Amino acid sequence: MHIIAHEGTVAARPKARSRWWRDAAGIALIAACGAAGFWLFPDNLALLTRIVAVALLVLSIDLIVGYCGVATLGQAALFGAGAYAAGIACVNGVTEPMTLIAIGAAAGAVAGLLMGAIMLRAHGLAQLVLSIAIVQLFHEAANKASAYTGGSDGLAGLMVSPLFGLFEFDLWGRTAYLMGLALLLLVFIALKFVVASPFGMLCRGIKQDPIRIRAMGAFVFPVLLKMFVISGAVAGMGGALAAISTQVVGLDSVSFELSANALVMLVLGGLGTLYGALVGTVIFMGFEHVVSAFNPFHWMTMVGALLIAVVLAAPGGLSSLMEKVSASKGRSS
Amino acid sequence: MASATLFIQFRTSKRKGSMQTILSIAIDALAFGMVLFIICIGLSLTMGLMRVVNLAHGAFAMIAGYIASYAARDLGLGYAAGIFLAIIGTIVISVPLERFLYRRIYGSPELTQVLMTIGLTFCVIGITNYFFGPTLKTIPLPQALSQPVDVGFRTIAAHRLFVIACGAVVAGGLWYLIERTDFGIKLRATVDNAAMSDALGVRTQVVYAISFAIAIGLAALGGVVGAEFLPIEPYYALRYMVTFLVVVSVGGAGSIPGALIACLVLGLVDTTGRYLMPEFGNFFFYAAVILIVCLFPRGFLGRAQ
Amino acid sequence: MSALFQVENLSKSFGGLAVSRDISLSMPAGERLALIGPNGAGKTTFVNLVTGQLKPSAGRVLLNGQDITQLGAVRRVRKGLVRTFQVTRLFSDLTPEEHVTLAVLQREGKATRILSRFHGNSHVADEVNGILATLGLHEVARRKVGQIAYGQQRLLEIAIALALKPKVLLLDEPAAGVPSADTPRIEQALERLPPSLAVLMIEHDMDLVFRFAKRVVVLAAGEIIFEGLPSEVAADPRVREAYLGNYANARSIA
Numbered sequence: 001m002h003i004i005a006h007e008g009t010v011a012a013r014p015k016a017r018s019r020w021w022r023d024a025a026g027i028a029l030i031a032a033c034g035a036a037g038f039w040l041f042p043d044n045l046a047l048l049t050r051i052v053a054v055a056l057l058v059l060s061i062d063l064i065v066g067y068c069g070v071a072t073l074g075q076a077a078l079f080g081a082g083a084y085a086a087g088i089a090c091v092n093g094v095t096e097p098m099t100l101i102a103i104g105a106a107a108g109a110v111a112g113l114l115m116g117a118i119m120l121r122a123h124g125l126a127q128l129v130l131s132i133a134i135v136q137l138f139h140e141a142a143n144k145a146s147a148y149t150g151g152s153d154g155l156a157g158l159m160v161s162p163l164f165g166l167f168e169f170d171l172w173g174r175t176a177y178l179m180g181l182a183l184l185l186l187v188f189i190a191l192k193f194v195v196a197s198p199f200g201m202l203c204r205g206i207k208q209d210p211i212r213i214r215a216m217g218a219f220v221f222p223v224l225l226k227m228f229v230i231s232g233a234v235a236g237m238g239g240a241l242a243a244i245s246t247q248v249v250g251l252d253s254v255s256f257e258l259s260a261n262a263l264v265m266l267v268l269g270g271l272g273t274l275y276g277a278l279v280g281t282v283i284f285m286g287f288e289h290v291v292s293a294f295n296p297f298h299w300m301t302m303v304g305a306l307l308i309a310v311v312l313a314a315p316g317g318l319s320s321l322m323e324k325v326s327a328s329k330g331r332s333s
Numbered sequence: 334m335a336s337a338t339l340f341i342q343f344r345t346s347k348r349k350g351s352m353q354t355i356l357s358i359a360i361d362a363l364a365f366g367m368v369l370f371i372i373c374i375g376l377s378l379t380m381g382l383m384r385v386v387n388l389a390h391g392a393f394a395m396i397a398g399y400i401a402s403y404a405a406r407d408l409g410l411g412y413a414a415g416i417f418l419a420i421i422g423t424i425v426i427s428v429p430l431e432r433f434l435y436r437r438i439y440g441s442p443e444l445t446q447v448l449m450t451i452g453l454t455f456c457v458i459g460i461t462n463y464f465f466g467p468t469l470k471t472i473p474l475p476q477a478l479s480q481p482v483d484v485g486f487r488t489i490a491a492h493r494l495f496v497i498a499c500g501a502v503v504a505g506g507l508w509y510l511i512e513r514t515d516f517g518i519k520l521r522a523t524v525d526n527a528a529m530s531d532a533l534g535v536r537t538q539v540v541y542a543i544s545f546a547i548a549i550g551l552a553a554l555g556g557v558v559g560a561e562f563l564p565i566e567p568y569y570a571l572r573y574m575v576t577f578l579v580v581v582s583v584g585g586a587g588s589i590p591g592a593l594i595a596c597l598v599l600g601l602v603d604t605t606g607r608y609l610m611p612e613f614g615n616f617f618f619y620a621a622v623i624l625i626v627c628l629f630p631r632g633f634l635g636r637a638q
Numbered sequence: 639m640s641a642l643f644q645v646e647n648l649s650k651s652f653g654g655l656a657v658s659r660d661i662s663l664s665m666p667a668g669e670r671l672a673l674i675g676p677n678g679a680g681k682t683t684f685v686n687l688v689t690g691q692l693k694p695s696a697g698r699v700l701l702n703g704q705d706i707t708q709l710g711a712v713r714r715v716r717k718g719l720v721r722t723f724q725v726t727r728l729f730s731d732l733t734p735e736e737h738v739t740l741a742v743l744q745r746e747g748k749a750t751r752i753l754s755r756f757h758g759n760s761h762v763a764d765e766v767n768g769i770l771a772t773l774g775l776h777e778v779a780r781r782k783v784g785q786i787a788y789g790q791q792r793l794l795e796i797a798i799a800l801a802l803k804p805k806v807l808l809l810d811e812p813a814a815g816v817p818s819a820d821t822p823r824i825e826q827a828l829e830r831l832p833p834s835l836a837v838l839m840i841e842h843d844m845d846l847v848f849r850f851a852k853r854v855v856v857l858a859a860g861e862i863i864f865e866g867l868p869s870e871v872a873a874d875p876r877v878r879e880a881y882l883g884n885y886a887n888a889r890s891i892a
Binding site for chain 2: 065071073118121122123124125126128129130132133134136137140141144256257260263264267297298299300301302303304305306307308310311312315
């Protein structure tokens, strides 16, 4: 019995190494796809930058829904908080882009703290309704505070100074896209560490059975609140990136529709894997761009049908479907 | 809910004296609350009984609105026929959806239900607009409902009274159905303990299907008679999705009096807020929601689990 | 020996219904106590009161002489009062190794760290492997819990509890639902529990109770009706009455 136990210990090392290699390869793949987008669609960089910003939002939802099991339909409140904070700072003379991103992250984190503190008081349906009410409240507040936010006209005229004092934000959006891509990669790597940490494992445990976690002597509320703050920072960076790249912040950045769409993207891609969040965002927004230009109602029908199909037939999302396909191929070869 | 402004705008005169103002707000709030009630009570039933968070509930009200508009305006069949056809048509559409989609998510986690019904909502919006075109659909009121009625000390729009009466009839009818009929007994038993009722010979699948049809029929009725408050337009199902869900969870899923209280309270908060401070939009509505949900996590009269 | 764990006059009533009445218990370190009683005797309520899931209407719970009655469930675990669950509560897509690692990290106050790796700590890994080996779970250490046998899941419940280094361990029916072929493995695991640990076991399986416990407490209708040696239980008239009612004189309980 004890001999086998020692074999188990020895086996630990190679597995950890292969995991590390897989992550490195995944990140390289994301970087390669991003670079390919840059070369293949030079006329659509604004869209690609938007995709990157929304990908940050979807990643932030994954942290809460996929890793902690807290359902939310109000995540755009955090995205919007970041966007407006960066926008207002920019209009008031803080124009350095990395500072603006940091401001967005901070504002998102604070909003996440607030949202978590309210949402985590409730469970199930009440929690979901609170998330919706919070994003709607943010929306109305942003609309009302038009002196700062521009109200329904949006906050326009953001003049961002060159990145590191060197790279102008050009008309084609090259600087904005490359900055966004770099930001996304950094955030992705950071989140890989977060979900692979003891804290990340604790969250996965809470998602499955909070009572068991309490019986292990761990408090649930502060852990979830911490994740809300992290998630808020990520969403806030997404909002700030959107503000910097489009030089406008509109009320749609803090809306139920954006929250719901982002959740749909996550579910299409696959909950609880960071890759799923990226895959879902790219596929959803790519198709939206093509089909929606043709007929927005066809687009809704298509997304709706796809969503029903995924929920009923492939609860793991498209990324798990791909994994299954590649796994079965690997077995047959 | 954005449309609540529509019917308030024509009573702009704050000069009329405060009594008049208060009465106007009260009537509008009551009528608006009743519209919410007629639509939401169906959702409350679905959520309380089948434990399904049906975000597509508003989509059925929208389908009904489109059918009624088509029948009453385009075919010229009249308001009553419009309401009747809309209810029948919507229920007919809902039956296969219940059988093939909803039955598969009974008992699933909330997130699954939310996502599937959002998907269904998207499909309904896409398909309806493909067939009927992306324009605002009006449902012309008959002569009798479009004129003011003199109630002695002042006049009230007849349509308001009609809506309030509809709400009262729905509340009374449902109460009778649930408390006084054989079906009501089976329904309550199934709500309390589905497995036990099944064992006792209640055909719970049938109870579910009938309740679902009733819920959809009420959504249809509310969609049509409430079109003056919540106009039938391409994104109706999405625009009011949140409103309906919020109202039900504030009232407590499955409770008729709870839903009635929630609709009246939220109708009053919304109408008053818009009347007195229109620039705040839905701010007070959602502030009230957060407060209520924090204080009563199961809603006003929700069942403890 | 002085009492490590004490329950004094613990009572709980829901409305007018008393489900626990004036329960007092005292356990020294190293105790092996079995709590038995017919269905509905209030055993689960007792566990919930002791672990902090329920607030008692009256009475005190003391650990190491310190009053912990007002502490929440989490703080009691941190003080060393740990329980297992009657129906396993495990994370189906994690492995036994991950479960125990999480428990060890939690005990060391490292479970909420973001800037370290879950799998990266070799001294934690050694401890985890040790615990899994003691309970014979090393073979399935890397399999998802959803895919291992129920008996092994029950052992994992014990492994998690041990990883928290408890002073007092409450075992809520450790052999419930385990096929009889696997009960010897549970029994073996129970025999190997650290000698200084005070163990309170709730169990229906009388063979297991008699082999494991040095002392038996019988609960009926929320009250302690017997406290003494396992060998004396069967002969006690009140116990016979509680279990067998009117048939008490006709048959024996074992």
